[in-house]
Amino acid sequence: MVCVESFRVLPTSDPADIELxxxxxxxxxxxxxxxxxxxxxxxxxxxxxxxxxxxxxxxxxxxxxxxxxxxxxxxxxxxxxxxxxxxxxxxxxxxxxxxxxxxxxxxxxxxxxxxxxxxxxxxxxxxxxxxxxxxxxxxxxxxxxxxxxxxxxxxxxxxxxxxxxxxxxxxxxxxxxxxxxxxxxxxxxxxxxxxxxxxxxxxxxxxxxxxxxxxxxxxNCSPNKVTIIYASSLSPASYVKLPIPFPKNINYNGRVKISWSIAVLSNVNPLHVEDYTNSAIEDTFYPHDQKYRFTKKNNPNKIKDIVIDADEIRLLLADGYSKSLLPVSKSVDTLKTEQTRRKELKWDTVVKKWDSLNASSLKNPFLVLHGLGRNGSNDRIDYAVVLTISVPGYKGKLYEDILTEYPVLEPIRIRSINEIMITIS
Missing domain, CATH: 3.40.50.200 (Peptidase S8/S53 domain)
Incomplete structure (x- = not known):
């Protein structure tokens, strides 16, 4: 039940208390x-x-x-x-x-x-x-x-x-x-x-x-627009992988919109206004878990599918190429300085992003969250991630397909609203 309660805080007893x-x-x-x-x-x-x-x-x-x-x-x-x-x-x-x-x-x-x-x-x-x-x-x-x-x-x-x-x-x-x-x-x-x-x-x-x-x-979700919620915590400098449950064998070749919003709770330091938040989360999107980057000094980078391109990858490795530790991401994969993080709002407690891709470019997609801490903070970082997958042109039912393929996901039980009409005499 939702109800309203009010607490009287105004007016203050001292009219000069402008800071309340x-x-x-x-x-x-x-x-x-x-x-x-x-x-x-x-x-x-x-x-x-x-x-x-x-x-x-x-x-x-x-x-x-x-x-x-x-x-x-x-x-x-x-x-x-x-x-x-x-x-x-x-x-x-x-x-x-x-x-x-x-x-x-x-x-x-x-x-x-x-x-x-x-x-x-x-x-x-x-x-x-x-x-x-x-x-x-x-x-x-x-x-x-x-x-x-x-x-x-x-x-x-x-x-x-x-x-x-x-x-x-x-x-x-x-x-x-x-x-x-x-x-x-x-x-x-x-x-x-x-x-x-x-x-x-x-x-x-x-x-x-x-x-x-x-x-x-x-x-509520609709047949072809599904929202998933992740809520947990992680320590600074640690990582967590969040699967994006897109069906593997979906009969669909159109565009897929994936959007996600992240909110975190951060302890704060009022004595350091430029470092007010002690914690944040950095997110990286990986659309395809089988596509990796192969690099070799003074040679162009190559992106290969480790299953489809297995024979070519063996030749690249024999030729001195190195395979990336993680699949190719849609984010910039560079070491970020403190000033770069400030410019990109990396220390903000809210993240909201979205991307639109062809269904064929998705294979076991996932997000990786990286806990960030500063000012000596070792506090665990509470986070909530809301992620929506939308396939407006799909002829099937995405919601049912996801629940069938990912049974670990638990549908949320939502209370209904009952309106009661009363007569006041």
């Missing part, structure tokens, strides 16, 4: 004491844009609580988006790396989704550069949010803001957890990121995009 320390103190008391609550919505925060050289106490506290107690915090990004840069940047604590910062969208004259003018923009800080993470409708001049006055209960008020969009996302996260006992807040976060659709490409206005699907649509 008193409110933060209450949050630090409530969260550890309430094991029954997994999702918290914050539609308030200190005024003003985040600063790259400083982490606010509010942000650090939420990130630490998310890490220590495995909770999901959903935070409005703020309503100063129509100010000139840099004052239109997101506000704390929406720059959290272990939760979700939510902006607001509206529609242009052609009914296209755009950022609501008041919604603050990214970038976020090191560890979660893509901000806002998600956007939801928060009202606009033509479609305001209707409210009832707290002073005069007969008076209707019209408003708008990210304070109204954040609870939309929080409610979806809570419903996801309420519909399946096996899901954690981290899985819910990964599912929401994975389900987001951007009208163009990931940016710093709409983030990863809009979630227009119902929770049923997020959780």
């Amino acid at each position: 320390y008193e409110a933060i103190d209450i949050v630090e008391e409530v969260v550890p004491a309430r094991n029954d609550i997994n999702v918290y919505n914050f539609s308030f925060g200190p005024s003003g844009p985040i600063l790259d050289d400083e982490v606010s106490r509010f942000t650090y506290v939420l990130d630490e609580l998310a890490w220590n107690y495995r909770k999901l915090f959903v935070v409005a990004v703020g309503n100063d988006g129509n100010l000139p840069a840099p004052f239109n940047r997101i506000q704390s604590p929406s720059d959290i790396v272990n939760g979700l910062g939510v902006g607001a969208y509206t529609y242009d004259q052609n009914n296209n989704i755009i950022r609501a003018p008041y919604s603050c923009v990214g970038a976020g800080r090191e560890g979660c550069k893509v901000k806002p993470d998600l956007v939801a409708f928060g009202g606009d001049d033509n479609r305001p949010i209707h409210l009832i006055s707290a002073i005069n209960h007969q008076e209707k008020l019209l408003s708008m803001g990210t304070s109204f969009s954040a609870p939309v996302i929080a409610s979806k996260a809570a419903e996801i957890l309420g519909r399946c006992d096996k899901f954690s807040p981290l899985v819910a976060r990964a599912l929401l990121i994975h389900s987001a659709v951007h009208p163009s490409s990931i940016d710093l206005e709409l983030g990863y995009g809009v979630i227009n699907q119902t929770v049923d649509e997020i959780l």
Whole structure:
């Protein structure tokens, strides 16, 4: 069952408490004491844009609580988006790396989704550069949010803001957890990121995009679009292989879209703003487990199938070629420096990628996750991976084919929703 409970943190007793320390103190008391609550919505925060050289106490506290107690915090990004840069940047604590910062969208004259003018923009800080993470409708001049006055209960008020969009996302996260006992807040976060659709490409206005699907649509597979969830942990410097269950003998020659989203929990270090996240995960996609790269100094590289090209491979090895340790990947296989990882958002706690390939180029595909740690961190890294395989032109039933060939996969049991009509006299 999903229900709502509110905790009063405002107004603070001291009007000069602009950083809301008193409110933060209450949050630090409530969260550890309430094991029954997994999702918290914050539609308030200190005024003003985040600063790259400083982490606010509010942000650090939420990130630490998310890490220590495995909770999901959903935070409005703020309503100063129509100010000139840099004052239109997101506000704390929406720059959290272990939760979700939510902006607001509206529609242009052609009914296209755009950022609501008041919604603050990214970038976020090191560890979660893509901000806002998600956007939801928060009202606009033509479609305001209707409210009832707290002073005069007969008076209707019209408003708008990210304070109204954040609870939309929080409610979806809570419903996801309420519909399946096996899901954690981290899985819910990964599912929401994975389900987001951007009208163009990931940016710093709409983030990863809009979630227009119902929770049923997020959780359920269709005959030719299947979603698999992996959730576990790994140590820094260790690796884990995640199979992508694409049927081996599928009668299909068209395109296959594979998309995956990864969310991790990271311990944080507020004293090192450039190294704020202590952990991350690096992912590599291997589409074909029999195709390897063969190299020889001053000679062109060759990619060969170890089964089909076995005779040719024996000649290459005899000629001094070396075989790669792993199959050919679709990612750049180079040693990355710390600065390269920063540029590629390698220390971010969210990864979202996709690829489209011919079915013939897939053979036992898989992902490899590599745990990354810094600042001396040896903490295990909790991760959730949401992976979707889509074959829109397939005449069969991909979902049934996968379950038949990969019986180790367990279909998730989802609670249905029952609506009860009552009469209030």
